């Protein structure tokens with residue numbers, strides 16, 4: 001029996017029979033005050049946050065299958081590449097810097113074939129393997145040149161790691177002695193067994209030397225975008241119906257130092273001019289996911305971009321004081337906004353059109369920096385003002401988000417921007433489930449005259465690499481609080497979003513969506529969020545709750561690390577309701593964190609007509625430690641259960657450890 005159940009059982013007074021089900025406690029009572037006017041639900045409430053962490057793009061969402069495609073991952077050698085040779089062949093591979101393709105591609109892979117009795121060449125293992133799917137066409141390319149030998153045919157293959165199974169092959173002829181790009185396609189047969197463990201190989205049957213650079217291979221992408229994204233992951237994201245996409249970070253925006261900040265101008269244009277950079281999460285980013293790709297990703301999931309601009313502070317705690325030295329970064333932010341929103345009459349709007357997207361993007365929100373509460377020098381206030389004034393002067397309608405000025409502990413003690421320039425503040429919360437539950441009412445008493453709140457990063461951190469069901473319960477409890485206060489908490493996004501679950505793929509425990517090269521899955525937290533964001537009205541309904549069960553807080557190692565030693569007595573049952581005033585639908589969300597079923601009496605205080613039948617989705621687990629994995633991706637998913645007999649007063653029993661969303665019709 002889990003700690004949670006023990007806590008609950010100690011508070012049980014007697015057994016009750018409710019709807020013919022034996023329940024271990026008395027019913028909670030929820031009265032929905034439907035005849036009272038409700039506050040407006042922010043249409044932007046549920047969005048996505050993303051950055052390059054946990055191999056989110058390279059080895060994740062970004063479709064590229066070749067790892068270390070421009071040979072810059074290590075200066076010591078061609079990591080993730082190997083030579084390929086049979087028993088009678090002899091070849092070697094080295095990094096060669098003597099004849100660069102251009103300044104972004106200074107190092108190439110040199111293949112010297114001394115003896116080619118069978119085949120000799122190079123192989124790339126991808127990001128923990130390359131995924132093979134049946135009947136699939138892969139688009140490939142590379143830059144190559146050869147030594148002064150007679151031009152030979154190169155063979156490209158997708159094959160098993162031992163080379164015994166070839167899934168697809170193509171031939172490339174006419175390799176020049178000068179650098180030139182070569183393109184090919186590889187198509188697998190319809191009866192191929194899918195695998196996550198293939199490799200990509202280029203071989204020759206003749207002696208000589210070859211050089212390669214920007215070796216690239218893409219599977220089909222979401223909406224067939226060139227340089228696009230993995231369809232399964234994009235579908236999971238689109239299914240969440242996000243209102244916005246916050247990018248590019250997170251720490252990834254700032255970088256460890258000025259050189260490795262996210263420098264948007266280096267992320268646009270042809271791939272041969274994207275040198276990539278070192279991400280703060282300790283691996284090199286290709287920058288294949290550049291500014292335009294982020295924007296197109298937003299477009300593809302019907303989300304608005306919410307762009308964080310670099311604000312002169314890096315993770316090593318180096319910063320630029322406000323003033324002339326900061327101005328180039330302010331100008332860079334203005335250029336970035338012009339790239340996103342400008343038309344053909346502007347320099348950067350013209351550049352965006354040249355890059356392939358003539359239509360300007362809709363942009364309403366700009367965030368100045370990220371987590372500047374870590375800048376203990378206090379320089380943020382003045383830096384913010386410099387950015388704010390410049391952006392507002394050119395784009396008065398843009399809403400500006402400050403990373404300081406909220407009530408999260410990070411910014412405490414750091415001087416916030418002046419109140420007159422504070423429109424929206426970004427708060428970040430990473431907590432245990434019981435901390436989320438304890439703080440689920442945190443926003444009920446926020447001063448509505450203060451700046452609006454953007455919860456730009458939040459997550460219940462339990463379970464890894466992706467969260468478990470206990471985390472989903474904490475998340476759902478927390479979301480009831482944000483949704484009930486979404487007149488003031490206007491936006492929120494969970495972090496981190498993505499994780500490659502292979503060993504070495506994760507830098508941050510407790511993520512929302514997991515994957516390997518072939519498969520992907522949503523965590524219980526993912527499904528909790530999807531349920532919340534897919535079922536929401538435009539007006540908040542006040543609920544009067546009575547007889548709400550309580551629990552003793554379960555303390556974790558994380559709590560004790562934060563000095564919390566005494567368990568508190570907190571709510572164990574959470575709820576929120578909204579209504580869509582255009583069609584009369586009411587969405588009632590209830591979270592039972594207990595190990596026992598929770599009976600509930602629901603009173604619909606309305607002069608309207610209640611529809612007898614409704615819909616209901618239940619997400620539950622028998623153990624809060626249960627989770628979804630690559631092998632069991634659908635262990636915990638919402639199940640639709642019909643609801644009949646809805647009246648102005650009706651009873652339900654909510655299963656133990658469950659999240660329930662009911663859709664009721666009231667006209």
Ligand code: AHR
Nearest residue numbers: 250251252371495496508
């Ligand atoms: O989400 C992971 C990291 O947490 C983000 O990069 C950073 O903003 C926060 O500290």
